[in-house]
Amino acid sequence: MTLQARLVVERPRFRLDLGLAVDAGEVVALLGPNGAGKTTALRALAGLVALTGGHIDLDGTPLHTLPTEDRPIGMVFQDYLLFPHLSALDNVAFGPRCHGASKSDARATAASWLRRVGLAEHSGSKPRRLSGGQAQRVALARALAAGPRLLLLDEPLAALDAHTRLQVRSELRRHLAEFDGATVLVTHDPLEAMVLADRLVVIESGTVVQQGTPAEVARRPRTDYVARLVGLNLHRGTADGRKVTVGDVLFNVAEDLRGPVFLAFSPAAVALYRSRPDGTPRNLWEATIEGIERHGDNVRIHLDGSIAVAADVTPAAVADLDLTPGQRIWAAVKATETHAYPA
Amino acid sequence: MFRRLSRWTVAVPLTLALAAGLSGCGGDDSGGASGAASGGSGKTLTVFAAASLTESFTELGRTFESAHPGTKVRFNFGSSATLAQQITQGAPADVFAAASPATMKTVTDASLATAPATFVRNRLEIAVPADNPAKVDDLRDLADSKVKVALCAEQVPCGAAAAKALDAAGLKVEPVTLEQDVKATLTKVELGEVDAALVYRTDVLAAGGKVKGIGFPEADKAINDYPIAALSKAPAADLARQFVQLVLSAQGKSVMAKAGFDVP
Amino acid sequence: MLTPRPGSSSGSAGSKGSAGRGRARRDSGPAGRVPWVLVVPALVALVFLVAPLAGLLVRAPWSTLATRLAEPQVLTALRLSLVTATLATVLCLLLGVPLAWVLARVDFPGRRLVRALVTVPLVLPPVVGGVALLLVLGRRGLVGQWLDSAFGITLPFTTTGVVLAEAFVAMPFLVISVEGALRAADLRFEEAAATLGASRWTVFHRVTLPLIAPGVVAGAVLCWARALGEFGATITFAGNFPGRTQTMPLAVYLALETEPEAAIVLSLVLLAVSILVLASLRDRWVTSP
Numbered sequence: 001m002t003l004q005a006r007l008v009v010e011r012p013r014f015r016l017d018l019g020l021a022v023d024a025g026e027v028v029a030l031l032g033p034n035g036a037g038k039t040t041a042l043r044a045l046a047g048l049v050a051l052t053g054g055h056i057d058l059d060g061t062p063l064h065t066l067p068t069e070d071r072p073i074g075m076v077f078q079d080y081l082l083f084p085h086l087s088a089l090d091n092v093a094f095g096p097r098c099h100g101a102s103k104s105d106a107r108a109t110a111a112s113w114l115r116r117v118g119l120a121e122h123s124g125s126k127p128r129r130l131s132g133g134q135a136q137r138v139a140l141a142r143a144l145a146a147g148p149r150l151l152l153l154d155e156p157l158a159a160l161d162a163h164t165r166l167q168v169r170s171e172l173r174r175h176l177a178e179f180d181g182a183t184v185l186v187t188h189d190p191l192e193a194m195v196l197a198d199r200l201v202v203i204e205s206g207t208v209v210q211q212g213t214p215a216e217v218a219r220r221p222r223t224d225y226v227a228r229l230v231g232l233n234l235h236r237g238t239a240d241g242r243k244v245t246v247g248d249v250l251f252n253v254a255e256d257l258r259g260p261v262f263l264a265f266s267p268a269a270v271a272l273y274r275s276r277p278d279g280t281p282r283n284l285w286e287a288t289i290e291g292i293e294r295h296g297d298n299v300r301i302h303l304d305g306s307i308a309v310a311a312d313v314t315p316a317a318v319a320d321l322d323l324t325p326g327q328r329i330w331a332a333v334k335a336t337e338t339h340a341y342p343a
Numbered sequence: 344m345f346r347r348l349s350r351w352t353v354a355v356p357l358t359l360a361l362a363a364g365l366s367g368c369g370g371d372d373s374g375g376a377s378g379a380a381s382g383g384s385g386k387t388l389t390v391f392a393a394a395s396l397t398e399s400f401t402e403l404g405r406t407f408e409s410a411h412p413g414t415k416v417r418f419n420f421g422s423s424a425t426l427a428q429q430i431t432q433g434a435p436a437d438v439f440a441a442a443s444p445a446t447m448k449t450v451t452d453a454s455l456a457t458a459p460a461t462f463v464r465n466r467l468e469i470a471v472p473a474d475n476p477a478k479v480d481d482l483r484d485l486a487d488s489k490v491k492v493a494l495c496a497e498q499v500p501c502g503a504a505a506a507k508a509l510d511a512a513g514l515k516v517e518p519v520t521l522e523q524d525v526k527a528t529l530t531k532v533e534l535g536e537v538d539a540a541l542v543y544r545t546d547v548l549a550a551g552g553k554v555k556g557i558g559f560p561e562a563d564k565a566i567n568d569y570p571i572a573a574l575s576k577a578p579a580a581d582l583a584r585q586f587v588q589l590v591l592s593a594q595g596k597s598v599m600a601k602a603g604f605d606v607p
Numbered sequence: 608m609l610t611p612r613p614g615s616s617s618g619s620a621g622s623k624g625s626a627g628r629g630r631a632r633r634d635s636g637p638a639g640r641v642p643w644v645l646v647v648p649a650l651v652a653l654v655f656l657v658a659p660l661a662g663l664l665v666r667a668p669w670s671t672l673a674t675r676l677a678e679p680q681v682l683t684a685l686r687l688s689l690v691t692a693t694l695a696t697v698l699c700l701l702l703g704v705p706l707a708w709v710l711a712r713v714d715f716p717g718r719r720l721v722r723a724l725v726t727v728p729l730v731l732p733p734v735v736g737g738v739a740l741l742l743v744l745g746r747r748g749l750v751g752q753w754l755d756s757a758f759g760i761t762l763p764f765t766t767t768g769v770v771l772a773e774a775f776v777a778m779p780f781l782v783i784s785v786e787g788a789l790r791a792a793d794l795r796f797e798e799a800a801a802t803l804g805a806s807r808w809t810v811f812h813r814v815t816l817p818l819i820a821p822g823v824v825a826g827a828v829l830c831w832a833r834a835l836g837e838f839g840a841t842i843t844f845a846g847n848f849p850g851r852t853q854t855m856p857l858a859v860y861l862a863l864e865t866e867p868e869a870a871i872v873l874s875l876v877l878l879a880v881s882i883l884v885l886a887s888l889r890d891r892w893v894t895s896p
Contacts, residue, residue: 048798068801075802081795085817094813098804146804424864491764496847498864519764520846521853523860527843530738535747536763 002026002182003150007044008053009037016040016206017054022150022182029185029197033225037206038186042152045184046075058150058182069098071150074143078155080135082127088114088138089123095146113141117175133164140175149181156185157192169195190229194218202226220341221264232264233309236343244340247306249285252335260343267300269337270311273330274321284332289325292318303331387415388582389435391426393442393500393569394526395465395545399602400440406598407589414582422499422524423447430455430574437583440571440590443500447570459570462590463604465543466566467501467508468556470532475555477538482559485539486514493531493540496521501528504565505541511564529554543567545603566605660878667875668868675872683850684858685876691766691854692834695773696781699830702774703781704823708811710782711789722786729779736775737843744771744844768845769852773834780833781826788822789815828888835881 003022009015016037022028030038043049045056047068056063063071074095082091092110093103101109114123117137127135136156143151156172157165173196176183187193193200194214202210202217202225210222221227227234237246239257244250246263253263277284287305294300298312301323311331313321323329388407392400397420404416419426419436423446430436431453439456441447442465450456471479477490485492494516495502502521509516519537522528529546531537533553547556571590573583589595596606668675675681709715710722728736744751744762754760762768792815800814816823838856845852847861855877862870 046798046802048801068798069804069806071802073802075799077795077799081793081799083796083800083814083817085820094800094805095803098800098806098809142803152802422864428863428867493846496861496864498861498866518848520848521861522847523842523857523864530843531763531846534738534741534745536741536745 003045003056003058003184005045005056006054007041007056008051009040009044009049010052014206016044018201018203018206018208020045020184020201022184024182025180026199027176027183027185027197028199028201029187029193030201030203031187031190031193031229032203034188036203038188038203039154041203042075042154042184042186045150046073046152047071063150072148073150073152074146074148075152076136076139076143076154076156079159080127080139082130082135082138082142084127087124087126088119088130088134091127091138092142092145095142099146109145110141113145114138117141117171131164132160133168136160136168137171140172144175144179151176151179151181151183153183153185155187157189158187172196219264219339220262222262222343227264232266233270235263235307237261237263237340239340243282244338249306250282251333251338251340252280252282253338253340254336255340257340257342261340262343263338263340265333265338267295267310267312268298269333270303270309271332271334272301272311272313272317272321272323273332276330277332283335283338284330287329287331289323289327289329291325292323303329305331386413386579387417388437388579388586389417389419390438390440390586391419391421391430391434391436392438392440393423393426394420394524395442395543396420396440396569398549399545399598399604402598403586403589403595406594407586410589411582411585416586424449424499435578436574437577437579438571438573438586440569442567442569443503444568444570445503446500447572450572450574455576456572456574459572460587460591461568461607462571462595463569463599463606464566465545465569465604466558466562467504467541468544468547468558468562470529470540470542470547470550470554470556471538472532472535473553473555475538476535479539480557482508482512482514482561485509485516485541488517490539491537492516492518493520493522493528493537494518495525495528495541496523499524500567501525501541501543504567508541508559508561508565512559512561543603548603569604663871663874663878667871671868672872675869676876680849680853680858681873681876684853684855684873685880687766687769687850687853688835688855688877689880691769691773692831692837694770695777695834696827696831698770698774699778699781699834700823700827703778703826703830704785704816707782707785707789708815711786725782726779728776733776733837733839733841734843737772737840740772740775740840740844744768763844764846764848764852766845766851769841769854772840772844773837776837776840777830777833780829781823784826784829785819785823788819788826791822792818824888828885832881832885835877 002024003020005020007016007018007020014037018037018041020028020041030041032038040049044051047063047066051064054064058072082088083094086094089107089110092113093106096106096109097103111120111123114120117140119134119137119141122130122134127138130138136159140156157169160168169192176196185193185196197214200211200214200217201208202223204223204225210217210226217226218230221230221232221234224234235246237244237251239253239259239261241258242253242256244253244261244263251263285306287303287309290302290304292299292301295312299315299318301311301313303309303311309331321329390400390404400418400420404418407416408414419429423441423443426439427441427446427449430439430450439447439450440462447456447459451459469479469482469485471477477484479485479490484490494505497503497506501524520531522531525542525546528540529542529550532540533550544556547554571587573580573587577583600606706725710718710725731739741748741763743749744754746752746755746761746763751762754762762771796814796818797810800810805813836856837854838860841852841854842857842860847853847857855873859870859873859877862873
């Protein structure tokens with residue numbers, strides 16, 4: 001393990017208590033809603049926020065006793081914070097200079113980093129002359145140029161427009177793959193987290209609510225927040241063999257489980273009927289339409305009733321079924337499209 | 344800071360104000376009231392007087408007020424040259440008492456006063472700190488380069504008088520500073536920043552025990568005449584004449600003598 | 608011409624990058640109607656400030672100007688004024704910038720009191736400031752007598768004394784201006800520098816100082832102008848001696864005693880030089896606040 005940390009930061013009406021372990025070469029994304037404490041955790045790792053408890057160990061040596069400037073870190077800030085009075089080259093050379101490199105060595109290092117991020121021809125430009133994407137790449141080069149062991153990224157793509165973000169994201173992914181230290185990335189964008197990170201750590205209200213590989217988290221959300229992020233309906237129920245009871249609705253599932261479980265299924269797996277379909281009473285319940293909204297190419301129907309569920313249907317289906325808010329309707333989900341796992 | 348025109352932060356705005364003819368009152372506390380005198384009630388007398396007259400004239404003002412019930416005497420004490428400037432620029436003054444004939448001449452040349460009378464003379468003394476650290480006891484000691492001397496600038500009356508006295512004695516004195524007025528010169532002695540200064544005897548007396556005055560014969564060559572005149576455009580002409588009479592009276596002379604002036 | 612300019616570029620040192628956009632916004636903005644409630648007092652203020660200057664120019668003795676200017680005392684006083692005001696500004700920068708930094712960045716008990724004390728020279732009549740300096744640094748002053756006995760240094764009546772008096776009166780302008788700039792500056796740039804390994808000192812001189820440079824320059828300009836016009840503290844603490852301690856304002860004051868016309872000439876010279884210097888500095892360094 002490269003980074004081993006327990007971060008405790010107590011403030012009035014807020015407490016962050018977070019365990020974090022990151023391997024060399026691994027990219028961990030801290031994901032969570034606004035105010036969950038992601039940025040505080042990142043700043044605590046950098047030493048910009050004092051720990052009130054816990055510890056930070058990097059490669060076996062304690063970091064939490066060191067001031068920020070003595071920690072072997074590199075940080076990319078949300079709005080980059082490139083020094084406006086220095087050229088791109090001098091921004092990147094800043095770290096090496098602070099670590100004792102001579103002016104010419106620092107500039108040589110900086111020039112090679114600017115080449116790596118494809119900005120060699122902009123080395124003389126002041127930050128205000130750079131586009132958002134260019135500034136982001138300079139910020140990354142600056143963070144990496146001093147050879148940190150721990151790279152911290154705070155919402156690195158949030159300040160970019162959608163088109164630039166796509167391009168910069170794939171470049172960032174490549175640079176992160178080449179970086180052999182530990183990387184901690186903070187984001188509220190699940191897609192960004194999944195594309196960039198090897199592992200997700202989901203934080204809510206200052207604590208870790210779920211962690212795992214992007215695939216695990218996407219498949220088995222454990223909180224409503226994560227479920228919303230990955231776009232699944234999530235319910236707590238009780239399993240008895242291949243049957244799961246959620247409220248007064250009974251589901252058939254593929255997994256053989258007992259006791260409290262999560263049941264997840266995609267909104268697209270929900271089928272709607274004007275009248276009660278024939279056949280098995282399982283996986284079927286009556287609901288009221290709460291709201292109807294556009295969702296990509298489809299229409300998302302919010303259902304209330306025994307269980308609250310989102311259903312995605314085609315616009316054609318909406319017309320066929322003549323769906324309107326307040327209407328009573330039957331909802332069903334195929335057993336093969338549900339996924340149950342222990343709570 | 345009663346006695347001078349003003350010690351504002353910058354001298355420039357002062358000059359500007361004068362040049363633009365805005366000098367009704369020079370920013371001095373007492374001068375600020377002079378506007379009221381022009382009201383013509385006849386109950387306020389405005390006296391522009393040299394700074395060295397502050398103590399004696401304040402006392403005479405009280406005497407005058409009690410002799411003329413209901414009358415208010417307002418003073419504008421300052422450097423004589425500045426006061427003369429203010430008067431020629433139209434400041435509403437009734438009486439002008441100057442510390443030198445030259446400054447009075449500015450006013451008489453402008454036909455703003457006639458027949459000034461010399462009411463007192465002031466003579467120079469060597470002022471030394473009470474403990475007299477440089478052991479000064481006559482004018483010759485001031486020429487010693489180890490003795491720090493403050494003089495008034497030659498542009499102001501006490502400086503001109505000092506130059507005359509030193510000339511008469513055939514002495515060359517290298518002062519550390521040429522102060523802008525006699526009170527500032529005296530302050531340097533009071534604080535012990537200089538070992539000696541040439542100031543008026545009245546100022547030495549006014550400073551009480553903090554400085555010691557040493558008379559010297561050459562002071563006779565540099566006696567300063569103080570002329571006084573009622574101004575021809577005086578808003579309160581009668582009161583002005585009466586005040587000048589008071590100053591020249593036996594009662595006035597005794598007050599002036601008590602303050603250390605030579606009374607003719 | 609009289610179009611008001613809302614939202615001119617902010618004074619924040621950290622937001623230089625937005626200057627270009629700010630200008631574009633201004634130019635393309637709708638030509639707002641002139642609010643007379645503001646313009647009329649503005650014109651009155653302008654006249655009030657400029658009319659005395661006009662008076663000075665009108666009354667200046669133009670015919671004898673050249674000969675008066677050629678007098679050696681004028682040049683001596685002017686040179687002394689420029690040299691001492693510049694040295695005082697340097698002294699204020701060396702001491703005032705760190706003081707502003709401490710006031711803006713170090714949380715210590717009594718900081719509000721200290722900040723109030725820093726502004727004392729602003730409200731103190733300069734003559735009183737001069738006396739206060741004498742009481743501390745004078746030959747018999749609290750510190751001065753020790754300087755005299757230990758090192759043989761006396762400060763009153765010396766050019767050094769002029770510089771000290773000017774610095775005393777002018778330093779608050781610098782401190783207030785720089786502290787304001789420090790407070791407005793984005794602290795996160797300093798954090799970013801720290802994450803790159805910069806020590807506190809490196810952060811200060813390579814990041815903080817360049818970021819607040821406009822504020823420092825503005826403060827230095829004010830400080831210099833104030834020092835150049837300094838009269839009361841200078842004449843009280845340093846006295847008046849041509850070539851040594853007689854600066855232009857002192858020369859103006861004394862000229863006024865006997866030769867008002869000479870005083871006007873000296874004032875004009877002082878004004879011309881200061882306007883020249885300030886205008887060139889502002890254009891070069893200080894974006895309109």
